[in-house]
Amino acid sequence: MPDSDSPGVLPADASSTGAVHSEIGGPALPAEAVAVVERWNPQGVALLRAMEQPGTGARVVLYAVDDANTTLLRTELARFEPRIDLADPAAPMSADDRPAALILFDAGSVLGADMLALIERLRAADQRIVLAMNGFHAYQDWQAIRERSRALLAARGIVDLDVLPVSARLAAAARAADDSALLDRSGLAALHAALAAATAQGPADGAQRRSAVLTRVLADTKARITEQITALRSGTDSARIREERVALLAERDGGRQTGLSAVRSQVQLARVDLSTEVGALVRALHTRSRAELDRCDRDELRAYPQRLQQAAADLSTAVDTVIDDRVIETARRVGTAAPAARRRDPAPRLGPDPAPRHRGVEDHLMIALGASAGVGLGRLVVAPLSLVPTLDVASVPVTLLLGAGAAYWVVRARAQLAERNHLSQWVAEALVNIKALLEQRVAAVLVDVEAELAEHVIRESTARAVAVDRRVAELDVLARRLVAERPAQLAACERDVAVLDRCAATIG
Known part of the structure; x- marks a missing residue:
């Protein structure tokens, strides 16, 4: 039976129910038949009521955008009886002709x-207007748009004009599926009743036309009751309930195993990705450190451990940011809420400062080589002086001074290179320690995240399992009730069919 709250149902005025019964019924339609039609086919009652109202003429002028939706609405509306002729606004008409107007606009605006x-x-111009919004099925906010349109009309003092929601596509789908409930929800029958009311000529509109409409309404109502009888006898509702019950039992664990598997796989993937990211960041810092060491002088080399500690702190902050982003992404992929903000650990320490470099045999060897090279260089420089006998003796101190200076420079340069190599080795070892500490931090965070996400999945799956058990119990009660009520429902449907058959025989 149709739902009176659906967009396509015209609500009946409770205060005028008796009047409607007397006008519709009269000698042609008994009160019991009116009750049956009103119960099973509210749109049919609206159509019969429309036939009793004074209208403005037999034609309706359509004001709408000429598109596919409008064409489909024309096609579906033409299937209703009595047929409503939709004329173009540019069609010629006499001065006394005041046809009704159907204004159609899109439900999305x-x-x-x-x-x-x-x-x-x-x-x-005192023309009767029917206002409808087409295609409401395609917009979730069509009700809000309808209310805003009503508000715009009320702001202009137009409070007696309603906006009917219709969907020609739903009507076409209902016709293809032979679904009367879907046809009611499409609103097309309600629109047809409104147009019939706008074009009817009152009780004198023609006994033959009214009789044809009444016969069609009775036949449509009987078809709906027959459809319900067929469904009751075939046990369609019971079969649907059994199918739903089987589907619910298949998911009785609430998706716990699937959720936990997703948590484990996503955490493992996050562990691999984060380990790779930490390795890349540490390698980038190592490369940058080697380049900085090549440019450092002796004073900068002594202060470099503090610089590397600050770089390690910045690296720790970057790793924490990457971990937080990855945790949020993991929670999103699992389909749960992001874990609570975690406590940030302090930056890892590099370890003890580099030990002083001890002088070895190579340092003494470099002193000897430097002195030898310096003396040879000095001899080469003062060689022209040896040609002058008076300056030959003076060239000896010069040679010694140049040799000592060259030896000092070679030894100092060799010491700086050795210090740089010593510090570079310390940096490599320190960054290996930093990498291990950061990977340990990643593992610790992911262990906590896995436990928190698993707990969240278990809570949600438990709640779903409880809901499934509750729904299964409801379905069991509903199935038993359907079995118990089916004979009474069949008897009631058959009585309604008998009433309609007697009424149709009287009219015929």
């Missing part, structure tokens, strides 16, 4: 200024 001006112009 509110009424515009041009359409509001058209409504005011038609109302000023």
Whole structure:
């Protein structure tokens, strides 16, 4: 049976129910038949009520954008009886002709200024207006758009004009599936009833036309009852309940195993990615350190351990940021909320400062080689002086001084190179220690994250399992109730069919 809250149902006025019954029923339609039609086919009651209202003429002028949706609505509306002729606004008409107007706009946008001006112009000409929004099925916020359109009309003092939601595509789908409930939800029957009311000529509209409409409404109502009888006898509802129950039992664990497997796989993937990222960051720092050591002088070499400690602290901060981002991404992939913010550990220490370099045999060897090279260089420089006998003796001290200076420079340069190599070796060892500490931090964080995500998955799966058990119990109760109520429902449906058959025989 149709739902009166669906967009396509015209609500009946409770205060006028008795009047409707007397007008529709009269000698042609008994009150019990009116009750059956009203219960099973509310749109049919609306159509019969529309046939009793005074209209403005037999034609309806359509004001709408000429697109595929409008064409589909014309096609589906033409399947209803009595047939509503939709004319073009440019079609010629007499001066006394005041046809009703159907204004159609898209359900995705509110009424515009041009359409509001058209409504005011038609109302000023005392034309009856039916306002509808087409394609509401495609927009989730169509109800809000409908209310905004109503507000725009009310702001202009138009409070007696409603906005009917319709969907020609839903009507086409209902016709293809032979689904009367979907047809009611499409709103097309409600639109047809409104247009029939706008074009009816009152009780004198024609006994033959009214009889044809009444016969169609009774046949449609009987078809709906027959459809319900077929469903009851075939046990379609019971089969659907059994299928739903089987599907629920298949997911009785609430997705716990699937969720835990996803947590484990994603945490392992995060561990691999973070270890690779930490290795890349440490290698980049090592490369940068070697380049800096090549440019350092003796004073800068002595202060370099402090610089490397600051670089390690910056590296630790970068790794913490990468870990946090990866944890959030892991939680998103698992489908759970991100874990709470973790406590940041202090930056890892490089370890003890480099030990002083001890002089070895190579240092003494460099002193000897430097002195020898210096003396040879001095002799080469003062060789021209030896040609002068008076300056030959003076060249000896010069030779010794040059030899000592060259030896001092060679020894100092060799010491700086040795110190640089010594410090470079210390940097490599320190960064290996830093890498190990950062990888340990990654592992510790991921262990905590895995435990927290697993706990979250278990909580959610437990809640889903409880909901599944509750729903299974509801389905069991519903299945037993359907079995118990089916005979009574079949008897009620058959009584309604008998009432309609008697009424149809009277009209025929």
